[in-house]
Amino acid sequence: MIFDQSPYPDSTYTLLSPDADKIGWSLGVSYVFPFGLEVGAGYIMLRYFDRIIRNSQIVPKICEPGDADCQQSYPDAPFSMNGDVKNKIVHLFAMHLGWRFGGGKPTLTRRAGAPTSSTPR
Numbered sequence: 001m002i003f004d005q006s007p008y009p010d011s012t013y014t015l016l017s018p019d020a021d022k023i024g025w026s027l028g029v030s031y032v033f034p035f036g037l038e039v040g041a042g043y044i045m046l047r048y049f050d051r052i053i054r055n056s057q058i059v060p061k062i063c064e065p066g067d068a069d070c071q072q073s074y075p076d077a078p079f080s081m082n083g084d085v086k087n088k089i090v091h092l093f094a095m096h097l098g099w100r101f102g103g104g105k106p107t108l109t110r111r112a113g114a115p116t117s118s119t120p121r
């Protein structure tokens with residue numbers, strides 16, 4: 001389970017970073033076959049809280065200076081980042097394939113009584 005607060009204040013909200021506070025949960029499973037193949041799958045669901053922007057100071061320019069075709073189509077079009085973002089839910093799915101060299105054997109462990117680099121000889 002996660003809770004993540006958006007670091008973006010309303011005054012700098014843009015469509016390039018349409019973030020909001022969110023909660024979510026995830027789960028995943030994996031299995032290693034005895035010959036070394038590892039398969040896994042995961043899922044995460046994020047539920048964004050509604051965000052109503054009324055004071056964004058970001059006002060993008062639609063037309064480049066000197067672009068006559070754009071100016072003719074969109075003469076000084078009013079455009080701001082203010083608006084409502086509601087009912088936003090994101091579902092993410094993932095799959096993983098991997099290979100463990102040496103097969104699915106467990107990792108090597110030090111034998112009892114075997115010297116280590118910190119043990120004086």
